[in-house]
Amino acid sequence: MTVTKYSANGNDFIIFIAQEKADRSELAKKLCHRQNGVGADGMVVVLPHPEYDFEWEFYNADGSYAAMCGNASRAVAHFAHEKGISKNGKAEFLTGAGVIHATINGLYVVSDMVEPRIIRTDIEEDDEIWWLIDSGVPHLVAVRDNIDTFDLEQARKLREKYNVNVNICKIEGNTMYVRTYERGVEDETLACGTGMVACFIRNHKEGKVPGQVKVHPKSGDELYVSCEEGVYRFGGKVTKTFIAETLI
Numbered sequence: 001m002t003v004t005k006y007s008a009n010g011n012d013f014i015i016f017i018a019q020e021k022a023d024r025s026e027l028a029k030k031l032c033h034r035q036n037g038v039g040a041d042g043m044v045v046v047l048p049h050p051e052y053d054f055e056w057e058f059y060n061a062d063g064s065y066a067a068m069c070g071n072a073s074r075a076v077a078h079f080a081h082e083k084g085i086s087k088n089g090k091a092e093f094l095t096g097a098g099v100i101h102a103t104i105n106g107l108y109v110v111s112d113m114v115e116p117r118i119i120r121t122d123i124e125e126d127d128e129i130w131w132l133i134d135s136g137v138p139h140l141v142a143v144r145d146n147i148d149t150f151d152l153e154q155a156r157k158l159r160e161k162y163n164v165n166v167n168i169c170k171i172e173g174n175t176m177y178v179r180t181y182e183r184g185v186e187d188e189t190l191a192c193g194t195g196m197v198a199c200f201i202r203n204h205k206e207g208k209v210p211g212q213v214k215v216h217p218k219s220g221d222e223l224y225v226s227c228e229e230g231v232y233r234f235g236g237k238v239t240k241t242f243i244a245e246t247l248i
């Protein structure tokens with residue numbers, strides 16, 4: 001089977017086309033395995049859809065299904081546009097969290113996110129306040145002055161307790177820095193799109209940042225997150241890294 005590998009600012013994905021929905025959890029575990037497979041944080045299956053350009057299935061590296069993946073939404077939009085599945089610099093596709101509208105401009109892709117939900121703003125853990133925000137998938141967000149260290153044991157406990165992705169972020173002017181422990185990868189990833197958006201939502205709601213910010217995830221890449229007329233969108237470059245014939 002031919003698969004295409006993308007990196008979205010260090011969050012990497014295996015993408016391929018299929019004709020029918022299926023439970024591909026075991027395949028995702030095999031292909032995402034860093035040593036025995038292609039290696040990726042997640043796997044995207046592009047499927048036909050009668051109304052939208054396509055529909056997708058998204059799986060985390062551990063085979064778990066997730067409703068949405070911000071970085072993969074940008075990668076798959078570029079993939080679909082190159083394949084002619086979507087046209088005119090746009091892609092409109094159905095995810096488990098709703099319909100995503102993406103704009104493709106060369107390697108720079110912007111995804112309009114689904115309407116987020118601020119679920120709780122009062123979670124106190126280890127003497128700090130966390131917000132629980134669903135930006136397509138659930139995220140805990142804490143804001144700190146310094147994110148040079150990220151206690152992954154603490155992140156793992158919070159991930160298990162709330163079944164979420166766990167983010168710490170800091171603000172410097174109109175720039176945000178975000179680190180994310182990702183559910184389903186069960187480790188910190190180099191970038192997490194819905195995590196960056198969740199961090200922006202908290203900081204924007206608390207009046208700490210304007211309506212558009214530059215964001216640097218762990219990879220150090222540069223992305224932008226904004227809220228325009230109530231629509232949260234985020235953009236950055238994607239990289240198609242290779243095409244492979246899988247034998248597993």
Ligand SMILES: N[C@@H](CCC[C@H](N)C(=O)O)C(=O)O
Pocket residue numbers: 011042060065066068069070071072137138164165182183184185191192193194195
């Ligand atoms: N990396 C993704 C998030 C993928 C899903 C997440 N790991 C979950 O299981 O909730 C992103 O870029 O948003």
